[in-house]
Amino acid sequence: MSAVLQNLVNQPYKHGFVTKIESDVAPKGLNEGIIRLISSKKNEPEWLLEFRLKSYQSWLKMTEPEWQNCHHPKIDFQAISYFAAPKVKAKLKSLDEVDPELLRTFEKLGVPLHERMAMAGVAVDVIFDSVSVATTYKDKLAEVGVIFCSMSEAVLEHPELVQKYLGSVVPPGDNFYAALNSAVFTDGSFCFIPKGVKCPMDLSTYFRINTEESGQFERTLIIAEEGASVSYLEGCTAPAFSTNQLHAAVVELVALDNADIKYSTVQNWYAGDENGVGGIYNFVTKRGLAEGVNSRISWTQVETGAAITWKYPSVVLLGDNSVGEFYSVAVTNNYQQADTGTKMVHIGKNTRSTIVSKGISAGKSNNSYRGLVKIAASAAGARNYSQCDSMLIGDECGANTFPYIQVLNNSAQVEHEASTSKIGEDQMFYFAQRGVDAEAAVSMIINGFCKDVFQQLPLEFAVEATNLLSYKLEGSIG
């Protein structure tokens, strides 16, 4: 790799600061006592404690998945603290009572919490370590019947909804990390869009890990009733620590008849340094159930951070004519590893799914797409189109594609396309000869490569993603 490309990809991480704030951290380790502690700290109802304990029991019987194309030392689950929260004196009545240090933190991250300064038309729920610290525009949303609040609050104020849907898409025993999450999840966002309501603004959650020895285990649940629609955005950052932090989230989406959920993520967890020291282990289970007829669930993700990313946002296409979409850009640099993709499970008739995955690898990183397209015997007339493109920057990185296709119905159509390309010295020289510097050249090449995915993102997010990518890859080309 030329020096120019090198420098381009190796920009420092700008969200790596730590907020000095007094925290309430649970002792390290995982046992029933800790789970009871978390549950009682949150004043949870009995049924939820049981849900947690049952999940813990199944987790104990499970082993960590090892089939993914990622390598890391064994995680010591007893060395993690499962609860960390900024200390608060009493329940907050308004944003004015939020610790100013926290407000400054989120302003620094570009997520101002005061509604008057907040991004126009986007309601934000902010999760700091284990707890939600603020949710904006809650009242305005309530006027149209949209419930948008932290999961802890939903458990207390809308227990019937939470109990009905929690674990209905990702059951506690689904996989090792989902079971762990189900046992110890601390907070997350809850969105409920009632029948016939088009959510008047984008909903968004911003996740921030701040404590070195805690993990973040958030749980997000989005329900769109008949004919409802919502666009939800998720962003994440963490300080730069030399140790690894575990982020094991579960996100469940439920779309009833004619409902539409669009879920967009720009993930920028700390990725570790240029030698691969530190960084977040991002082990996430995301799944949507397109339960109703003509329902639609669309995942768009831009994954740039984390030392290891292991996630497969999926859609179970249960309702007839339902639609599942997955648009992904995953960028890895230095020693980052990503094994990401999707699962599209077609059960209903005439269900359709689209998968567009763009992997960009630089440095010594390893980037894998892994996807499953399953057409059940019942899914007459189902269709899938998959496109998986990889781009290599330099010659020490790797890109892999692992598509799994299972078709049990003769009337189904499944297409898969894949390509690999490389940004090389010659392309860079060509741009230079036309007066364009390396930074602008890389940005144009990468954006061209990711165009199909970026155009799925809401405008502000698209701009952020574009900047993030140029920034991330600055110095890597050569």
Place this chain on the structure above:
Amino acid sequence: MIYQDSKILLEVRGLCASVNGIDILKDLDFTVRSGEIHAIMGQNGSGKSTFAKVLAGHPAYEVTKGTVLFEGQNLFALKPEERARAGLFLAFQYPIEVPGVGNSQFLRLTYNTVQKQRGKEELDPLEFDDFVREKMKLLEMSPDFLDRSVNAGFSGGEKKRNEILQMALLAPLVAVLDETDSGLDIDALRIVAQGVNQLSTKNNAIVMVTHYQRLLNYIVPDYVHVMEAGRIIKTGAKELALELESRGYDWVSAEYKGAAKAAGRVSA
């Protein structure tokens, strides 16, 4: 055309350059004045294309000796993109494909970058669209070129036209055309040559690197240079190209060696 009041645009003195440790250019001298059209000819491996790439600053080539002044300033002090912005253009022998990047977007970026450098007005996408379509007429290019990815899937002739289109947009002071004629059929050659001729003015200069006299029927050079073993061994008027066409290169080489011997120099 040769003008009395021309000024020196490019002045190459004693240039030596190597790639992967192999010396390619050896003590090359070359001068270009405004208004002039030069043709550099020579056999394969004589260093013609290397010379073009060294001028543009290709990272694979190392300059080991000599100087190049571009409008009086040290060319080697400039990065490749700075050379381009200063007005040095290279039409690539093998234009690079950039899949996914729209041609119109790419053309506008390069145009605006250079305009900005020159303190001139940048164009928004709509203005640029009108502007570029006008330029494309010059090269008889269909507008759908704009919607395709940069050079991706272009035929050889289409790629070369796209190069000359960029030359038209960037309006360089010195344009080096590296074998722009190779891979072109007669019609395409005529169109590309016409385009180049229309871009040639009293204030700029064109340097064509070519194997064939054919191109020179369309773009008539003021000077024809013969390169061998990394240096220019003979310079003549346009008739020299015709002579090379009929007699080949050996006699030039022999003549050069004879002269070198007579002058008491040892041939490399």
